[in-house]
Amino acid sequence: MTRSEQAKKYFEEGYNCTQAVVLAFKDKIEIDQNLLLKTVSSFGGGMSRLREVCGAVSGMFFVAGALYGYNDIHDKNKKIEHYARIQNLAKKFRDKNGSIVCRDLLGLKSKQSDKPIPEDRTPDYYRKRPCAILVECAASIIEDYVNSIENKNRVSSN
Numbered sequence: 001m002t003r004s005e006q007a008k009k010y011f012e013e014g015y016n017c018t019q020a021v022v023l024a025f026k027d028k029i030e031i032d033q034n035l036l037l038k039t040v041s042s043f044g045g046g047m048s049r050l051r052e053v054c055g056a057v058s059g060m061f062f063v064a065g066a067l068y069g070y071n072d073i074h075d076k077n078k079k080i081e082h083y084a085r086i087q088n089l090a091k092k093f094r095d096k097n098g099s100i101v102c103r104d105l106l107g108l109k110s111k112q113s114d115k116p117i118p119e120d121r122t123p124d125y126y127r128k129r130p131c132a133i134l135v136e137c138a139a140s141i142i143e144d145y146v147n148s149i150e151n152k153n154r155v156s157s158n
Contacts, residue, residue, distance in 0.1 A: 007059075007139035011132050014121055016044025021059025021139045028146070029066045046102025049114040054102045056131070056138035057093055061086055063142045068149070085145075092141045097134065105134060 001009075003024040011020035018040045026033055042048050043058040064085055070078035090100050099105055106129065108114075119125050126132060 002140070003143040004136045004140035007056075008132050008136040011135040012121075012126070016041065016118075017055035017131055017135050017138075018043035018059040018062065020135045021056050021142070022062055024139050025063045025067075025142070025146070029063070031066070045114065045118065049116055049118065051103035051106070051108060051114055052101060054093075054100055054105055054134060054138070056135045057090065057100045059135075060089055060093065060138040060142040064089060064145070067146065089141055089145065093138060096137055096141075105130060 007020045007024035010023045011017060015023060015037075019037055022029070022036060022040050023033075026036060029036060031039070040059065040062055043053075043062075044055040046052045046054055047058075065082070068082065068085060070082050072078060094100050097105060102108075103111070
């Protein structure tokens with residue numbers, strides 16, 4: 001099973017969109033799973049149902065940061081490199097889906113945040129929302145990116 005398929009499965013099990021994407025990469029992220037789930041729990045629903053940046057996109061960004069982010073605040077080049085990476089990932093998602101904003105992806109007209117109460121995950125929920133597909137898409141984009149970095153590292157180490 002690919003990581004993107006695993007992410008979709010996690011979403012369908014009830015994890016929020018961010019958690020689903022991040023969990024698909026849990027073996028690569030050196031954080032306890034319980035802490036990992038708590039850390040990203042706020043980002044589902046476009047930032048806790050504020051319908052801002054899509055939670056699947058936030059999950060993709062989290063994985064990129066955990067694996068390739070910078071930690072030296074004085075290394076401007078690493079910061080630039082990382083921001084360029086994130087913008088490139090966002091562009092790939094936007095090119096495939098039209099936006100990285102939750103409310104746009106869901107076709108919501110209002111700019112207001114949604115109620116904090118998540119909808120029950122019923123068959124109707126999955127029929128009317130593209131979230132599982134968006135989770136799979138975001139996970140696929142970061143999966144391809146991680147694979148390309150790993151392949152590049154394998155080639156350069158040989």
